[in-house]
Amino acid sequence: MTNKIRYFIANWKMYGDLSSLKSIQKVIKFSRLNSTKKFRIIYCPPYTLLGDFSRVVKKTSLETGAQNIHANFDFGANTGFVNSKMIKNLGVKYVILGHSENRALGEDNKHINNKILSAIKSKLTVILCIGETITQKKNKKTKTILKKQIEVCLKGINKKKRVIIAYEPVWSIGTGIIPTNIELKKNLQFIKSIVSKKIKNYKILYGGSVNPNNIKKLNEIDLLDGFLIGGASQSSKKLIDIITKTFK
Numbered sequence: 001m002t003n004k005i006r007y008f009i010a011n012w013k014m015y016g017d018l019s020s021l022k023s024i025q026k027v028i029k030f031s032r033l034n035s036t037k038k039f040r041i042i043y044c045p046p047y048t049l050l051g052d053f054s055r056v057v058k059k060t061s062l063e064t065g066a067q068n069i070h071a072n073f074d075f076g077a078n079t080g081f082v083n084s085k086m087i088k089n090l091g092v093k094y095v096i097l098g099h100s101e102n103r104a105l106g107e108d109n110k111h112i113n114n115k116i117l118s119a120i121k122s123k124l125t126v127i128l129c130i131g132e133t134i135t136q137k138k139n140k141k142t143k144t145i146l147k148k149q150i151e152v153c154l155k156g157i158n159k160k161k162r163v164i165i166a167y168e169p170v171w172s173i174g175t176g177i178i179p180t181n182i183e184l185k186k187n188l189q190f191i192k193s194i195v196s197k198k199i200k201n202y203k204i205l206y207g208g209s210v211n212p213n214n215i216k217k218l219n220e221i222d223l224l225d226g227f228l229i230g231g232a233s234q235s236s237k238k239l240i241d242i243i244t245k246t247f248k
């Protein structure tokens with residue numbers, strides 16, 4: 001990667017408890033000691049910790065994001081859910097939408113588009129996850145799937161809005177398997193060619209089994225603005241290692 005701002009988005013999924021507030025102190029200290037380097041660390045803990053995390057990182061360079069929201073912008077009778085306004089009210093700046101684990105539960109592109117519109121209305125920066133399953137890849141449907149995900153999810157969004165696209169091949173999430181650099185580059189170029197027709201101000205990240213052992217290889221890809229990290233981001237040591245290696 002060149003001299004641009006690099007994003008490290010920590011998706012904690014359904015992990016973490018109050019003791020996690022202590023464990024992220026190492027990352028806060030690391031970011032203070034490395035303030036001359038151009039990076040952004042965005043913690044996306046579960047809802048139960050989002051308010052606490054946001055308070056803890058308030059006077060630091062770290063930021064927070066939610067892992068999902070309800071599609072309705074208005075308050076309402078939606079037991080068990082939160083909307084974009086509630087997230088924004090906590091001091092949260094980002095929201096992950098379209099994650100494959102939620103797509104697998106039935107979220108389709110149109111529904112994700114509604115969530116994106118609500119998030120933007122609340123001035124949250126959207127981190128839109130896209131990616132093909134192993135079956136789609138084997139059936140040579142990757143490009144068709146990515147194009148549809150981008151076009152439907154980003155429908156009706158003002159060209160000037162800032163969006164982060166996270167390319168996450170579903171077969172790579174939590175498996176330890178990552179695409180080859182050639183494959184990744186080809187798919188990123190394709191994604192960029194479609195996204196750039198829809199919005200001007202976007203970043204593109206890779207997600208899927210990023211860890212301290214494969215970061216150097218992934219980092220050879222200049223097209224990337226950073227990484228969405230699941231499992232490895234729950235360890236402050238691994239997260240710091242990944243960031244440090246990105247700058248070597």
Ligand code: PEP
Pocket residue numbers: 011013168172173174175207208209210228229230231232
């Ligand atoms: C993710 O949950 O978005 C992810 C990339 O997970 P992992 O890094 O564990 O593959």
